[in-house]
Amino acid sequence: DAGVIQSPRHEVTEMGQEVTLRCKPISGHNSLFWYRQTMMRGLELLIYFNNNVPIDDSGMPEDRFSAKMPNASFSTLKIQPSEPRDSAVYFCASSFGGPSSYNEQFFGPGTRLTVL
Amino acid sequence: AQKITQTQPGMFVQEKEAVTLDCTYDTSDPSYGLFWYKQPSSGEMIFLIYQGSYDQQNATEGRYSLNFQKARKSANLVISASQLGDSAMYFCAMSSYSGGSNYKLTFGKGTLLTVNP
Numbered sequence: 599d600a601g602v603i604q605s606p607r608h609e610v611t612e613m614g615q616e617v618t619l620r621c622k623p624i625s626g627h628n629s630l631f632w633y634r635q636t637m638m639r640g641l642e643l644l645i646y647f648n649n650n651v652p653i654d655d656s657g658m659p660e661d662r663f664s665a666k667m668p669n670a671s672f673s674t675l676k677i678q679p680s681e682p683r684d685s686a687v688y689f690c691a692s693s694f695g696g697p698s699s700y701n702e703q704f705f706g707p708g709t710r711l712t713v714l
Numbered sequence: 715a716q717k718i719t720q721t722q723p724g725m726f727v728q729e730k731e732a733v734t735l736d737c738t739y740d741t742s743d744p745s746y747g748l749f750w751y752k753q754p755s756s757g758e759m760i761f762l763i764y765q766g767s768y769d770q771q772n773a774t775e776g777r778y779s780l781n782f783q784k785a786r787k788s789a790n791l792v793i794s795a796s797q798l799g800d801s802a803m804y805f806c807a808m809s810s811y812s813g814g815s816n817y818k819l820t821f822g823k824g825t826l827l828t829v830n831p
Contacts, residue, residue, distance in 0.1 A: 631819070640821060640822070640823045640824065641805065641821040641824075642821075643818060643819065643820075646818075654818065687757065689759060691759075700747045700764065700766055700809070701747075701809070701817075702749070702761050702764060703749075703761070703819060704761070705751075705758060705759035705760075705761075706758075707757065707758050708757050708758065708759075710757075
């Protein structure tokens with residue numbers, strides 16, 4: 599079975615450019631999470647969706663970041679305009695049954711973003 | 715606020731020995747879950763083991779076991795018979811209530827485990 603799919607795996611862009619990260623969750627999962635991982639801040643939850651609806655976006659750093667989930671099998675995380683401090687690994691994860699105390703999250707391979 | 719603390723930035727262990735990775739947590743919620751994930755140098759996050767706050771017995775998954783001490787709010791990961799492939803970053807995480815019917819996963823800073831031959 600296919601796991602969580604993320605694209606691109608690596609992205610190098612220049613400051614000011616728009617960046618779009620993509621995620622396909624595991625089929626049948628109805629919760630999707632976007633995380634950012636940096637050396638300084640560790641792994642941070644940016645936003646999560648349940649049944650395609652954004653539930654909590656309090657982790658989104660600022661208005662330059664936006665996320666959408668137009669259907670159950672696709673989500674995007676967009677940064678516009680990008681800045682060097684956005685350089686990080688961005689993970690998408692999915693789980694079944696909603697974010698609960700016992701639902702395991704399955705992570706994608708991550709997108710390594712470098713903003714020059 | 716929910717908090718996960720991993721006090722060991724790095725740990726070393728000899729191959730075939732057992733190793734314990736520490737994790738303490740802070741929450742006032744009665745219902746929560748504790749997870750351990752492994753992140754090898756290739757970067758993916760691999761789920762290892764789960765412990766629920768109401769579980770009476772410590773969780774085990776193959777060579778992994780979770781030493782859950784609820785009163786002390788600790789959830790240490792024990793890896794028995796370490797293998798070279800166990801060298802990786804290990805993250806402790808807690809799933810706790812975040813409002814409505816939803817839970818959030820909060821991660822610790824991680825422990826880098828190196829298994830020596």
